[in-house]
Amino acid sequence: MNSPSTHTGRVAVVTGAAGGFGTAIATELARRGADIIAVDLNPADKTVAAVQEAGRKALALQADLTDPQQVEAITAEMLEFAGHVDILINNAGAFPFRDIWELDFAEWKRIQGINLDSQFLMAKAVMGSMRDGSWGRIVNLASNSLGLAVRDMVPYMAAKGGVIGFTRALATDLAPHGITVNAVCPTASSTPGGKDFIGDEVLEMVAGMQAIKRVGTATDIVGTVCFLSSDDSAFVTGQTIVADGGLMRV
Template sequence: MTTTDSHVGRTAVVTGAAGGFGTAIALELARRGADIIAVDINSADETAAAVRETGRRAIALQADISDPEQVADITPDMIGFTGRVDILINNAGAFPFIDIFDLDYAKWRQTFAINTDTQFLMATAVMRSMRENGWGRIVNLASNSLGLAVPQMVAYMSAKGAVVGFTRSLATDLAPYGITVNAVCPTASRTPGGHKFIGDEIIDSVAGMQAIKRAGVAEDIVGTVCFLSSDDSAFMTGQTVVCDGGLMRV
């Protein structure tokens, strides 16, 4: 990616920052001038260290952000790091395939907790800081699977559908305070999460259906995410941007 100064002076929280999309996004935001708060249920120390190598400040916070109490515990650390939070990238998520006859309520709730509850909890944790400063950017990761007929993903697609609705509604409520809220839909990509939940064979199959016939990688979405978290997107809110190699050609 080309280094710019479009995020100088901003502080960004990136969830799911220990690898994959999260690490790629955190590093590019740092190259563009942002200080980074890397949040993950696992240690994000390596991501924070890599950010520091770019010359920006970074901290890593380890928490299960589907748990309201743990989000409350890390909120003072997020706000206190630089005294403000300007950008939230809601990237944390999981995408399990579950046969509909094996999908019980516990698995349904777990899928929503990871993919949807995390986004609500993190947004409500930092949006007051954004309101105080009259500027904020929230970017939620959704999924291009919403436009496809993917089997065995009832819970996941329902959760990501809720993310789109959450994005549109939150954009309406926060617009008066200079805060924009948008969503990005990536494709099945070669990331640690993609390998774990989808597998290389399915990722290759998806790539064959795309207009751009190669497997997606984490770096493919960072430009879109950085645009939506910058001043350049100031007149854009409540939108769902598909960044999937042309799989959903709509």
Template sequence: MTKPGLAEGVVVVTGAAGGIGLAYAKAFAAQGRRVALCDRAERVATVAEEVGGIAAGLLGVVMDVSDEASVNAGFARIEAELGDVSVLVNNAALFVDLPFTKWRDIDVATWDRVMGVNLRGPFLCARRAVDGMERAGAGRIVNISSTTAHVGGHQRLHYAASKAGVIGFTRALAREVGGLGITVNTVAPGSTQSEGVRARYPAAVLEAAVAARAIPRAAVPEDLVGTVLFLASEAASFVTGQTIVVDGGHVFL
């Protein structure tokens, strides 16, 4: 049997019920890809329908990325209804919903919940996605970190630590799966005006982010899409273990 290549495989985007994840999912769909939009939010099924639905190869899957059984069940459904996965975008995170908390006031349960979603989530999804990538003979894993990992996040110690962890996870996994034709990279966005950010962040914070950039304008989810599409493409086949900052020129690695 001919192996489906990278471009024919299914794309999984986690945290795709809205915000930046939905922008990634729409961009892959526009390329004619079959896309599984996964989110713990039940509205993901409706969102997938709005983008085109199963007739267009788009499936909404309710999945809690921090929960092993939920991830395994979600991937089993994706494989049964859409086929083997060749691209995974690990975008789901506790981010907008996470209150700002002084570091000593972060309780252990919240710390563990952040690590569970933001770090265990990418691990569980990658572990399951690699099954299909091995069968396809190629794969791309794109993990979403944050420039918070580089500059520190005010009153978000758990979030910053989890997003720095994503970078180490990327490097270590890249070394283990490179021989299988699978690349693993990180995109680190700067402050980006997703609908959640626009609704919850004070204007002064958003303005300060703009002022700190070489390109002094607000970032929108679509600013991140090109880099994710590139890393998921054949053109990026020799790029792995890397972190690409997409922030209009604030953090220079």
């Protein structure tokens, strides 16, 4: 399939880009013309190879995005590589199930850090560059689990609810600078994280509750993320788009 040239000349930072949704998003953004900075705790070599195969430049950076000092260090490297950043896809996350009776404050904070603090730190790192260019797109990954009665997800759902509040408020503050901020809610999907944290049996069960009765894959959110990071969505901001096979209705 030929990809449209909707992102030609853009520089996109994709977090959690070593696999899963992150690799799928980075690859399609590159096919649409963007250079990619792939950030993850783990090496994002596979993603870099896919971006280069699409004919675009790629840089892989390893960092723990819950750590402000590590984010500061990669910010300098990002700007040195590309000169500026136009698009941030805040995709890094983790979704462990935790029994509320066993959950302690340290684990609560750790899960907030991965899913919410990382998005704040990365937005702060690149939004000045977007303001300088009077154009920017920030897309934050949330989750359709927020609309469901799933057990043992207190810290994760609290963080993803925070992502939606963060998205709405940041959209207001950044709009004067030509920067939009939106969130996307995927369904339980067969990414590496989906297989580890959720497991095949529950993935199939969730698929059975969706209007579209198949397990979500890494590529199922890519079109929505591409729309929200392109010129086409210039008048869309502060929104949460649910791309989940028709399970959660807003």
